[in-house]
Amino acid sequence: MQLNKHWAAELNDYVIDLAWSPDGATLAAASTAGPVTLFAAAAGAVQYALPGHDAGTNAIAWAAPAKRSDGGAEAGSPSLFPAGPVLATGGQDGAIKFWDPASGQHTGTAALGRGWVECLSWRPASDQAAPLLAVAIGRKLVFLRTDGSVQQEGFDAPKTISCLQWKPAGAAPLPCLALACFGGVHLIDGKDFSVKKVLPYGNGIQALAWSPDGRWLVSGNSDPSVHLWLPDQGEELQMSGYQSKVKHLSFDQTSRWLATSGGREACVWDCAGAGPEGRTPTMLPHDQPVCGVAFQRSHGLLATAASDGTVMLWSPERKQPLRATIKMPSAATRLAWSPDDSFLAIGSEQGVVYVLKCES
DSSP: EEEEEEEEOOOOSOOOEEEHHHHHHHHEEEESHHHSEEEEEETTOOOEEEOOOOOOOOEEEEOOOOTEEHHHHHOOOOGGSSSOEEEEEETTTTTEEEETTTTTTEEEEEOOOOOEEEEEEEOOOOOOSSSOOOEEEEEEEEOOOSSSSSEEEEEEEEOOEEEEEEEOOSSSSSOEEEEEETEEEEEEEETTTOOEEEEESSOEEEEEOOOTTTEEEEEEEEOOOOEEEEETTTTEEOOOOOOSSSOOOEEEETTEEEEOOOOSSSEEEOSSTOSTTTTEEEEEEEEEEEEEEEEESSSSOOOETTTTTTEEOTTOOOOSSSSOOEOOSSSSSEEEEEETSSSEEEEEESSSEHHHHHHH
């Protein structure tokens, strides 16, 4: 398996976020300066250059179109079931903006006041519910419709919210949002927006991830460690011994393998059965600290990136990289696989977006 350069494009600043459209035809890239660029996946042509946020953009997220099974929409609100995908952007201006990627038009804004919008997470698509965006700004959680209107003023966290992650679609009968802040994780019902459970953790949380089957909820921590919960069983595990804060987590599609950063090696834990406690992880070495880990969405390969610009491709059961090592001029800021796993997008500190093609 190899990674070959497909195309590259330069933004005007550090690449703060990358996100593929649900159909994989478009890659959205945001720079810290504010603009958001939509690229055609096929050749890297710029489809639209969106102004984003004047004070700086922090996060971007796509919502897939959602239509009710009866083909209708909520009374008086047909725009809440958009015909195509919707792109949301959050900025340092305390605003969330919504965009129609087909036309490049700005379709709505929610101004939430002072503070930086740090986290955006769309509720998993459903044929019975319109897309809903969970937004974190400081300690405040807000749920927004696609037209920018507020569905629910949500939970006020005890500390600044660091992560938001919806439980994967199909993993539970009701949608569930995990919210992390210093002191633990709050599980919030995605229907009535109430806090259903609190999972205490006495330190800062840097990253949060659900396993695809919804069994495991994992945090990467400042202490530094990785903490794993089985929320349905009320059990938890702790994996320590990391060199630095654990800022990056990724599960493979089988929910067995968990990749983490936290040092000069990417660490891969076996979460099958009772989980990784007592098991020796697979260590994937880099010369410099690991700054990104990303499993493919539907296949089994893992991409890892280090601060010296090296990006490697691995099979989780092997300790040697595949024939896919590349070297970039600067460290990666984001790794993002396309929906069909054909392309790996990489954002860099120098403001360059690389798109690599995965070929056998």
